[in-house]
Amino acid sequence: MIGAGVLLVAAALVGLALWLPGSFVARDLQATLSDRLGRPVQLTGGVHLTLWPIFGVEARGFSIGNLPGGQAAHLVEADAIDVGIAPLPLLSGRIEIHQVGLTSPRIHLEKLADGRVNWILGKAAPDPAFHTPDWIKDISVDNLSIRSGQIAYADLKANGHQALDRINVTLRLAGLDQPGTATGDFALDGTSAKLDLTLDRPRALLSGGDSPVHLSLDSKPLMLRLNGTGGFGTGPLVGDVDISGPSLRELARIGGSPLAPSPGLGAFHVTGHLVRDGQVIRLEHAGVAIDHLRASGDLVIDTGHPRPLVTGDVSMPDLDLNPYLGPEQPFPASWPRTPVSLAGLRAFDSDLNISAGRVRFRRIVATQARLNAAIHDGTANIRLQRMALYGGTGSGQIVASDTGGGGGRYGAQLDLGGVSVKALLMDLARIDRLEGQGRVSLNLTASGGNVDDLMHSLAGQASLDLANGAVVGVDMAAVSKSIATALSGQAIGPNARTAFSTAGGSFTLSRGVAATRNLALTGPGVGVGGVGSIDLGNRALDMAIKPQGAVGGGRSRLDLGAVPFHVHGPWTHLSYEPDLGGVARRLLGQQVGALAGGKGDGLGGLLQSLGGGTPPAGDSAPAPGKGSPPARPAKPAKPSVTDLIGGLIPH
Numbered sequence: 001m002i003g004a005g006v007l008l009v010a011a012a013l014v015g016l017a018l019w020l021p022g023s024f025v026a027r028d029l030q031a032t033l034s035d036r037l038g039r040p041v042q043l044t045g046g047v048h049l050t051l052w053p054i055f056g057v058e059a060r061g062f063s064i065g066n067l068p069g070g071q072a073a074h075l076v077e078a079d080a081i082d083v084g085i086a087p088l089p090l091l092s093g094r095i096e097i098h099q100v101g102l103t104s105p106r107i108h109l110e111k112l113a114d115g116r117v118n119w120i121l122g123k124a125a126p127d128p129a130f131h132t133p134d135w136i137k138d139i140s141v142d143n144l145s146i147r148s149g150q151i152a153y154a155d156l157k158a159n160g161h162q163a164l165d166r167i168n169v170t171l172r173l174a175g176l177d178q179p180g181t182a183t184g185d186f187a188l189d190g191t192s193a194k195l196d197l198t199l200d201r202p203r204a205l206l207s208g209g210d211s212p213v214h215l216s217l218d219s220k221p222l223m224l225r226l227n228g229t230g231g232f233g234t235g236p237l238v239g240d241v242d243i244s245g246p247s248l249r250e251l252a253r254i255g256g257s258p259l260a261p262s263p264g265l266g267a268f269h270v271t272g273h274l275v276r277d278g279q280v281i282r283l284e285h286a287g288v289a290i291d292h293l294r295a296s297g298d299l300v301i302d303t304g305h306p307r308p309l310v311t312g313d314v315s316m317p318d319l320d321l322n323p324y325l326g327p328e329q330p331f332p333a334s335w336p337r338t339p340v341s342l343a344g345l346r347a348f349d350s351d352l353n354i355s356a357g358r359v360r361f362r363r364i365v366a367t368q369a370r371l372n373a374a375i376h377d378g379t380a381n382i383r384l385q386r387m388a389l390y391g392g393t394g395s396g397q398i399v400a401s402d403t404g405g406g407g408g409r410y411g412a413q414l415d416l417g418g419v420s421v422k423a424l425l426m427d428l429a430r431i432d433r434l435e436g437q438g439r440v441s442l443n444l445t446a447s448g449g450n451v452d453d454l455m456h457s458l459a460g461q462a463s464l465d466l467a468n469g470a471v472v473g474v475d476m477a478a479v480s481k482s483i484a485t486a487l488s489g490q491a492i493g494p495n496a497r498t499a500f501s502t503a504g505g506s507f508t509l510s511r512g513v514a515a516t517r518n519l520a521l522t523g524p525g526v527g528v529g530g531v532g533s534i535d536l537g538n539r540a541l542d543m544a545i546k547p548q549g550a551v552g553g554g555r556s557r558l559d560l561g562a563v564p565f566h567v568h569g570p571w572t573h574l575s576y577e578p579d580l581g582g583v584a585r586r587l588l589g590q591q592v593g594a595l596a597g598g599k600g601d602g603l604g605g606l607l608q609s610l611g612g613g614t615p616p617a618g619d620s621a622p623a624p625g626k627g628s629p630p631a632r633p634a635k636p637a638k639p640s641v642t643d644l645i646g647g648l649i650p651h
Contacts (some may be wrong), residue, residue: 033064037121039075040065055087067118071154072108075118079104100144105167107150113157115279115304144171146184157306162254164188169195176203189254193219205231213239221251228274237276241283244269248290264291264324272299279304288314291323310350319356319369334539335452342378342402350375363427365389378402384414391437392418407449416440421466431571436469436503444509456512456537465504470497474565474576476526476545499523505530512537519545532567541574543567 033041045060063077080103086096110118149167169184182197194217201211210231217224228239245251249265252258272286281301288295297314356369366389374381379401387394396414403409416424417439424440425431444460447453475496500523507514514534521528532543545565569575 436466438466
C-alpha cells in the first residue's frame with residue numbers, strides 16, 4: 001500500500017508541475033494528494049522544478065498524516081522526495097520515471113486500540129482510491145530508491161513495538177502491465193535482512209485489484225517464501241508459504257513478545273497454503289515443526305480479538321514434553337521449589353483439537369490420545385477425550401489458570417480404567433510397593449507458584465479399586481498364620497509380599513494430605529482393613545492396618561483379627577511395626593483364657609494383671625500417627641509380659 005502511495009505521489013508531482021503555475025504547485029498538490037489518499041498531505045519545503053538534464057520535480061518536507069487517535073503524528077514523513085522523468089513520453093500519456101528518490105523516510109505503522117490499522121490509504125471504496133488518472137496510459141520506473149529509511153510498528157492496545165532500521169530498497173517497473181520488482185536490505189534488531197518482492201500485474205494493484213505476488217525474506221531469525229495472489233488494503237491474500245528460523249524464542253523476543261525462560265522453542269519450520277482475509281489467517285494443509293515436534297493439519301488465526309485466537313485440528317505422531325521440562329533430576333528429598341509460571345497462557349487464546357499417537361511427560365507415556373486445548377484469558381482447559389496408558393484407558397479434564405504474580409490454580413479430574421498401578425506409580429512418584437490392575441479416579445485442585453506449593457495445597461477426592469495384585473514389603477498372610485512370625489518381623493522385608501484379589505479405598509485430600517477410613521484388602525488367607533493418611537506434601541505415609549485371620553483350631557484358636565500394624569515413614573523407607581502397646585495384653589489374655597475354659601479369671605486374669613492392668617475395650621485401629629509402640633524405660637525394674645514380647649519385635 002505504501003508503494004502505491006509513492007507512485008501516486010510521483011505521478012501527481014509530474015502532472016501538477018507540468019500544468020500548474022509554480023506558485024500554486026505545492027498548495028494544489030497537497031490538496032490533490034490529500035483527497036486521493038484520504039489523509040492530510042503536507043509539503044513544508046515547497047515544490048521545485050528542474051529542466052536539465054532531465055525534467056525533475058523535488059519536494060521537501062514531505063509527510064502523510066496519521067489516522068485520528070494514532071500515536072505518531074504522521075504515517076509517512078521524509079526529508080525529501082525527488083522525481084526525474086523523461087518529458088517527451090508525457091505527450092502520449094506515458095510517464096517514464098528515470099528515478100524517484102525518497103530520502104530518510106520514516107514510516108509509522110500502527111494498530112489502534114479499536115482494532116483499526118493506519119496503513120490502509122484511500123477512500124472507503126478501493127477503486128476510486130487506486131484508479132489511475134485517465135490521461136496516464138502507462139508508467140515505468142527505472143529506479144525508485146529508498147535511502148536510510150525506517151519502519152516502526154506499534155500495537156497501541158497491547159503496547160507492543162518493533163522497528164526496522166537502515167532500510168535501503170530499489171524498485172523497478174518496466175510498465176504497468178509488466179512485473180515490478182523491489183529488492184533491498186534492512187536491519188532487523190540489529191541483524192541484516194534481505195528482501196526480494198515481485199508483483200506481476202502492477203496496473204491491477206493500482207486499480208484496486210490483485211496480482212500474483214512472490215516474496216522472499218532472508219534473515220538470521222526468519223526465512224520466508226510466499227508465492228500467491230493478493231492486493232492492497234483488506235483484500236484477500238492467497239498462496240503457499242514456507243517459514244523457518246533457528247529459534248522461535250528469539251523471534252518472539254524480536255517481535256516484542258518475549259517468552260519466559262525455559263528449555264526448547266528453538267528451530268521451527270512452517271509450510272502450508274495461506275489464506276489471509278482481513279484479520280483472519282487460515283493455514284490449510286499445514287506442516288509445523290518446532291524443535292523435535294512434528295504436526296500437521298489446518299489452523300486459523302483470528303487477530304480481530306483482544307488476543308490472537310488460534311483454532312483448528314492438528315495431528316501429531318509424538319508429543320514429547322520432556323525437553324520443555326528440563327533434565328530429569330534424581331528423586332529429591334522434597335518437592336522442587338523452582339518457580340512454575342503460567343504467564344504464557346495470556347499470549348493467545350485457542351480452541352484446538354489435537355490427536356497424538358504418543359504423549360510423553362517425564363516417564364509417563366500415553367498413546368492414542370485425543371484432546372481439546374481451549375485457552376481463554378489466561379486459563380487453559382484441556383479435555384482428555386481418550387487415551388491409552390499402562391494397559392488401560394483414561395479420560396478427564398485438566399485446568400490451569402494464571403493468577404498473576406507467578407502463581408497459578410490447577411484442577412484435574414481423571415478417570416483411569418484397567419491401568420497397571422505399579423508402572424503408573426513408579427513412573428509418577430518412584431513408588432514400587434503396590435501392584436495390581438484396576439481403576440483410579442481423581443478430582444483434585446491445587447494452587448501455588450512451584451511444585452512444593454502445589455503438593456502441599458492438594459485438595460479433593462480420590463479412589464482406588466484394584467484386583468489381582470500385591471503389597472510389596474510385608475507378608476500379611478504370614479502374619480495371620482504365625483504369632484511368632486508376626487512378633488519376629490520375618491514377614492517384613494524387600495522379598496515379602498501380600499497377594500490380594502481385591503484392594504481399594506477412597507481418600508479425602510486437604511492441604512496435601514490424603515486421608516482414608518475405608519482402606520480394604522482381601523486375598524488368600526488374609527484380609528486387611530485400615531485407616532490413615534498419605535502425606536503427599538511431605539512424601540510420607542502413616543497408616544494403621546488390621547490383618548484379619550486365625551491360627552489353631554477349636555479351643556486353641558488364636559484370632560489375629562485385632563492386631564493392628566503401623567506402617568509409617570517416608571515413601572523411600574517405610575517401617576512396619578505391630579502396635580503391641582495396646583494389643584499384646586489382650587492377645588495373651590485371649591490365648592490363656594481359651595486354655596482355661598474361656599473364663600475371665602484364673603490364669604488369664606493373672607496374666608492380664610501381670611501385663612499391667614485391664615486390657616483395652618475396643619479393637620479399632622489407631623488413628624494415623626498414634627499407633628507406634630510407646631517408649632519403654634531404658635532399664636525397667638520389673639519388665640511386664642508386654643515389654644518382654646515387645647522386645648522381640650525389631651523397631
